[in-house]
Ligand code: SF4
């Protein structure tokens with residue numbers, strides 16, 4: 001099973017569209033495919049494929065610290081150990097946990113010498129499965145509004161998708177990542193055999209492409225560059241970057257009114 005991530009740094013470059021069009025091409029070659037939407041804060045692949053997210057297949061939980069004040073000696077070790085700055089502790093006061101900043105890493109309940117912190121499970125999202133076509137499944141992770149640290153939810157969605165992929169004996173699993181180079185994108189990229197970096201011929205497209213290629217290098221993931229809407233801007237900066245990273249533009253996709261129309265109707269499958 002090949003694991004391919006569609007990413008690109010900048011939002012709006014057409015990652016989801018390109019991921020879906022690739023899935024369609026692979027279906028034409030009679031491959032079995034899973035598309036896993038890892039953009040858990042605002043997944044959109046189901047909309048582009050005219051699907052509905054009805055009944056969740058699995059819940060996504062996160063663990064957050066809960067303090068037992070009767071055991072806490074105010075030593076401050078948890079606050080010092082938290083790399084997310086999710087613990088505030090005023091002098092002589094109990095630590096306060098800021099859930100919005102907490103990544104559920106577990107460091108605080110492990111460093112507390114008094115075992116005064118216990119993890120408390122909370123539902124933060126859901127995973128959905130849609131059978132889009134014969135041999136084509138869409139797996140979507142969604143977190144509830146207000147969850148700031150979504151990396152763990154992406155990791156759980158991927159874990160579910162990989163296990164589902166094994167059961168279905170698929171040939172390809174395509175991960176559609178969020179935009180950017182932050183934790184949720186890293187979680188989506190890790191373990192991929194190949195990253196397809198989708199960009200556009202704009203200064204921001206070039207800037208963010210460089211960041212995502214640096215990230216792929218750090219994660220030791222081979223990458224290819226796809227230039228979407230290649231005829232709508234100045235691609236000189238993109239060419240400089242691909243040269244710098246000793247690669248090339250794998251594919252140039254010119255602007256297509258047909259794709260835009262199908263995108264807006266949520267019927268990319270008709271492409
Ligand atoms: S590490 Fe434990 S004992 Fe120390 S301040 Fe934090 S909760 Fe209290």
Ligand code: SF4
Pocket residue numbers: 064065081082083084085086087097098101102103104105106107108109
């Ligand atoms: S679980 Fe991790 S991120 Fe959350 S408060 Fe504890 S140390 Fe900080």
